[in-house]
Structure formats: structure tokens, C-alpha cells
Amino acid sequence: MKPSHIEHIGIAVKSLKDAIPFYEEVIGIKCYAVEEVPEQKVKTAFFKVGDTKIELLESTDPEGPVGKFIEKKGEGVHHMAFAVEGLADKLLLAEKRGIQLIDKTPRKGAEGLNIGFLHPKSTFGVLTELCENPNK
Amino acid sequence: MKPSHIEHIGIAVKSLKDAIPFYEEVIGIKCYAVEEVPEQKVKTAFFKVGDTKIELLESTDPEGPVGKFIEKKGEGVHHMAFAVEGLADKLLLAEKRGIQLIDKTPRKGAEGLNIGFLHPKSTFGVLTELCENPNK
Numbered sequence: 284m285k286p287s288h289i290e291h292i293g294i295a296v297k298s299l300k301d302a303i304p305f306y307e308e309v310i311g312i313k314c315y316a317v318e319e320v321p322e323q324k325v326k327t328a329f330f331k332v333g334d335t336k337i338e339l340l341e342s343t344d345p346e347g348p349v350g351k352f353i354e355k356k357g358e359g360v361h362h363m364a365f366a367v368e369g370l371a372d373k374l375l376l377a378e379k380r381g382i383q384l385i386d387k388t389p390r391k392g393a394e395g396l397n398i399g400f401l402h403p404k405s406t407f408g409v410l411t412e413l414c415e416n417p418n419k
Numbered sequence: 420m421k422p423s424h425i426e427h428i429g430i431a432v433k434s435l436k437d438a439i440p441f442y443e444e445v446i447g448i449k450c451y452a453v454e455e456v457p458e459q460k461v462k463t464a465f466f467k468v469g470d471t472k473i474e475l476l477e478s479t480d481p482e483g484p485v486g487k488f489i490e491k492k493g494e495g496v497h498h499m500a501f502a503v504e505g506l507a508d509k510l511l512l513a514e515k516r517g518i519q520l521i522d523k524t525p526r527k528g529a530e531g532l533n534i535g536f537l538h539p540k541s542t543f544g545v546l547t548e549l550c551e552n553p554n555k
Contacts, residue, residue, distance in 0.1 A: 285447045288469025289425065292499065294545055302543045309513045309537075310501060310547075311421045332501065333424025333470050339543075358544025360496035363428065365446060365468065377445045401445075407438045407475075408494025409430055411446075 286365035290396075290414045291336035295349045295361040299328045299341045306330055306337065320393070325349050327393075334366075362400070364412035373413055374399045382406065389415065422501035426532075426550045427472035431485045431497040435464045435477045442466055442473065456529070461485050463529075470502075498536075500548035509549055510535045518542065525551065 296302040303314050312330040319326045324347025328339040340361055342350035352361055367373055370389045378384055385400035392398035392414065401411040432438040439450050448466040455462045460483025466473040476497055478486035488497055503509050506525045514520055521536035528534035528550065537547040 286468050289428070289471050292425070292428070294543070296543045305516075305518070305542060309509075309516055309518055311503075311509075332422050335425050335469075335471065356492055356495075359492075359539070360499065360545055363496065367447075373445075373447075380441075380445055382441070382445060403495070406441060407430070407432045409496055 284368050286367045286413075288334040288366050290334075290364040290366040290412075291338050292360060293338045293340055293362040293364070293412075294359065295352050295356075296339050296341055296358050297353060299326060299339055302339050302341075303328055306339070312337070318393075319343065323348065360409075362410035362412055364398070364414050367413045367415055368419070370397050370399060370413055370415035377401055420504050422503045422549075424470040424502050426470075426500040426502040426548075427474050428496060429474045429476050429498040429500070429548075430495065431488050431492075432475050432477055432494050433489060435462055435475055438475050438477075439464055442475070448473070454529075455479065459484065496545075498546035498548055500534075500550050503549045503551055504555070506533050506535060506549055506551035513537055 306312055312332050314328045314330055316329045324344040325340045326343055330337040340349045344350055383402035383405040385402050389397040389399050396414045397417055398412055398414050403410040442448055448468050450464045450466055452465045460480040461476045462479055464475040476485045480486055510520060519538035519541040521538050525533040525535050532550045533553055534548055534550050539546040
């Protein structure tokens with residue numbers, strides 16, 4: 284089954300306060316929520332463009348995943364998420380094809396979605412997330 | 420004016436031959452075209468998911484922009500493009516806000532679109548493209 288759309292793009296930034304005005308005033312999309320996600324050690328700002336959300340990610344801890352990403356690679360796109368159906372089967376299929384999984388089975392993510400991450404080592408450098416809406 | 424959607428995401432890969440099967444067989448989207456773009460020193464594979472295209476970019480020359488990107492940062496998301504209206508005005512506005520422009524005025528891009536790039540130094544690490552369909 285084909286993914287329906289790109290659910291979101293996660294972008295690592297050093298400072299939400301600095302980056303939000305660029306997206307609001309230059310790109311022209313409004314930030315509709317800012318949330319802290321302590322377990323991911325990030326503060327997130329959400330925008331919507333078409334079917335896709337942009338999530339700016341500011342690290343709250345240099346040892347967290349986004350803090351480490353910025354130290355290694357600098358600011359930039361951190362991950363890309365596809366909206367899929369049949370997430371558990373997709374993860375099984377990926378594993379069968381030799382893809383290194385971060386999540387072998389679906390887990391709960393933001394906004395009630397079930398999610399699973401594929402490791403960028405086997406997805407050509409792009410940390411790839413698959414998301415399923417369980418209420419669809 | 421708000422962008423209508425993310426027009427495409429450009430992803431730098433070392434080898435189209437290696438990366439295409441991941442997107443086709445694991446993500447589940449079909450490559451519908453492969454084209455060489457000599458002026459950009461890349462070979463590109465196109466996919467569509469929802470309103471957004473994914474463009475895999477394989478460098479044909481280590482001195483080209485994608486070759487240099489991969490040498491510096493490794494494989495990964497190379498740029499993100501928003502579909503906008505009023506591109507020339509958007510570029511003027513960006514410049515007024517202090518954004519460093521790669522293209523000060525629109526130029527012709529792939530598929531008949533008018534395009535302009537903003538420099539990642541002033542867009543928080545994401546090479547950002549604005550695209551306008553002149554036939555809309």
C-alpha cells in the first residue's frame with residue numbers, strides 16, 4: 284500500500300525563537316502550536332502546509348537526539364515521516380528487506396499516531412518515520 | 420500568501436540504483452522518471468506521494484553541488500521546495516528580511532516551474548526552494 288502523503292518533516296534548529304519568524308514571515312505559514320516533549324528532549328513548533336506538517340525541533344539537552352544531530356551535522360532536516368496504512372506489516376516488510384529498524388513494532392507517537400522509525404544507515408541518510416492514524 | 424504545499428523534497432544519494440528499490444519496495448512509491456540534469460551535475464529519480472514529489476539526486480561529478488554536499492554532510496535531505504504564488508514578490512520580501520538569496524529573481528527550473536533558492540545559511544540549515552507554476 285502506497286503512503287497517502289508526507290505526514291511531516293522534522294527540522295532541527297538551534298532556536299525556535301529565531302527560526303519561527305522565518306517560516307511565518309518569509310515562507311508565510313503560521314505556527315499553530317509549540318510543545319515540549321520531555322522524553323525526546325525537544326521543544327517543537329508545528330506548522331501546516333498542504334497535507335504536511337513542518338515540525339521545528341529545538342533540543343532541550345545537548346545529549347538528546349536533536350542536540351547530538353546538530354552537533355554532528357548542523358541545523359537541517361532531521362527526519363521525514365510518511366503517512367501509511369498497515370504500519371506493523373510495513374515494519375515487518377522493511378525488516379525482511381534488510382532495513383535496520385529503530386522500532387520493530389509500532390509505538391505511540393505524537394497526536395495519537397502509531398509510529399515506527401527506520402534507521403538512516405539503511406535508508407540512504409534520511410531518518411525515516413512511518414505513521415499510521417489508528418482512527419482511520 | 421501561504422504556500423499551497425511542499426512541491427518536492429530533494430534527497431542526495433550516492434547511487435540511484437541502490438536507493439530506488441528502498442522507496443519502491445519498502446516505502447511503496449513508484450519511480451516515474453529518471454532524468455539527467457547536466458547543468459546541475461545530477462541524475463534525478465522522481466516519485467510522488469500525495470501532493471509532494473520526492474527527487475533522489477545522484478551526483479554525476481564530485482565537484483557538482485550534490486557531490487560536494489555528500490562529501491561534507493553525507494547522504495540525506497538536500498533541499499525542500501514550497502509551491503508558492505507571487506514568487507518574485509516572495510524573493511523581494513525575503514531579501515528585505517535579510518535572507519541571503521541564491522536567486523534574486525525567478526529563473527526557469529525543471530518541469531516548466533519558475534524557481535528561486537534561499538541560502539541555507541539564513542534559513543536555519545535547510546536549502547529552501549520556492550517554486551511557482553506560471554500556468555496557474
